[in-house]
Amino acid sequence: LPISLRPPEKRERLVRAQPSLATGTAMLGTWTHWRKDGSLIEVEVSRAEIELEGKVACVATVNDVTVRRAQELRLRLLSQAVEQSSESIIITNLVPEIEYANASALAHSGYTSEELVGCDPRVLQSGRTAKETYDDLWATLGEGRSWKGILFNRRKDGSEYTDFAVISPVRTADGTVVNYLSVQEDVTEKARLGEELDQHRHHLELLVERRTAELALATQAAEAANEAKSAFLAVMSHEIRTPMNGIVGIVDVLRQSSLSP
Numbered sequence: 615l616p617i618s619l620r621p622p623e624k625r626e627r628l629v630r631a632q633p634s635l636a637t638g639t640a641m642l643g644t645w646t647h648w649r650k651d652g653s654l655i656e657v658e659v660s661r662a663e664i665e666l667e668g669k670v671a672c673v674a675t676v677n678d679v680t681v682r683r684a685q686e687l688r689l690r691l692l693s694q695a696v697e698q699s700s701e702s703i704i705i706t707n708l709v710p711e712i713e714y715a716n717a718s719a720l721a722h723s724g725y726t727s728e729e730l731v732g733c734d735p736r737v738l739q740s741g742r743t744a745k746e747t748y749d750d751l752w753a754t755l756g757e758g759r760s761w762k763g764i765l766f767n768r769r770k771d772g773s774e775y776t777d778f779a780v781i782s783p784v785r786t787a788d789g790t791v792v793n794y795l796s797v798q799e800d801v802t803e804k805a806r807l808g809e810e811l812d813q814h815r816h817h818l819e820l821l822v823e824r825r826t827a828e829l830a831l832a833t834q835a836a837e838a839a840n841e842a843k844s845a846f847l848a849v850m851s852h853e854i855r856t857p858m859n860g861i862v863g864i865v866d867v868l869r870q871s872s873l874s875p
Contacts, residue, residue, distance in 0.1 A: 619647045621654070644679065655680040702777070702798040705784070706735055710794065722777075722800055724770035735796075740768035751781065755794065758783055765798070775802045 627645075642659040649655055658677045663670055696703050702719035706712050715723075715730050723730065723738060730737070743766045754761040760782040768774050777798040784793040 621646060621648060642674075644683070647676070656683045702796075702800070704735065704796040704798070706794045706796070708792070708794075710735055713793065719798070722769070722775065722798075723767070729770075738767045740766045740774045742766035742774070755781065755783055758791065764801075775800055776805045777801065 642661060644656055644658050646654050647657050656679050658679050660675045660677075662673050662675070664673055665671070697716050699716060700718055702722050703714075703716040704712055704719050705714040712730050712733050712735055715725075715727060720727060720730065725737075743764075747763055747765070751761045751763065760780060762778075762780050765777045765779050766774060767777055778801045779796055779798040781794055781796045783791040784795050785791055
């Protein structure tokens with residue numbers, strides 16, 4: 615193969631590959647080639663020997679795998695992202711049977727991949743999820759829509775945990791549903807904290823109600839005391855004013871008299 619097809623950094627590898635050409639190795643691996651426009655592509659190179667005009671000739675087959683390698687890289691990245699996700703990811707078929715469970719799903723459930731794959735997903739049910747929840751789940755998926763909700767699940771050891779699940783249909787290019795993808799977040803601790811907050815909120819509401827009642831009683835008592843004070847002052851004012859009128863009248867008579875000191 616012409617060395618000029620390869621970037622300079624790859625030519626030393628070509629020199630090292632010469633013995634493989636001599637020994638008749640069929641597949642020579644993946645190489646980087648230059649195209650005429652200067653762009654680089656990934657190719658698979660294989661060789662075969664043929665007899666041509668009484669002589670043995672070497673035929674090299676070069677297959678452009680740039681797109682395929684890019685797709686493989688993308689799939690590998692997606693696979694790593696799914697496998698390493700902190701959320702539980704489970705894929706089921708239409709039977710339904712579990713076809714895949716990532717590391718997080720296995721860790722949360724306590725099952726191994728061999729124990730879980732091929733099982734009905736009901737193996738994870740605790741029995742505490744209401745029937746209406748599953749009815750709504752399957753009705754939603756039957757309409758081709760994604761479902762979101764809370765599921766109460768059980769681990770292999772019997773302990774229970776709470777998941778917030780998003781379950782979506784997986785379609786082929788023509789729109790046919792072939793699988794279901796379930797992404798679940800363990801919200802057991804969040805649910806526990808939520809219950810505690812509800813209890814504290816309820817306790818605070820009771821305290822507020824009791825304090826409000828106490829304040830209402832105190833307000834009523836203060837208003838009653840204020841009314842009693844007002845009534846007392848009104849009566850006392852009348853009781854004082856009546857004799858004072860007599861005293862003022864007598865003083866006025868004395869001032870008009872000719873009495874000696």
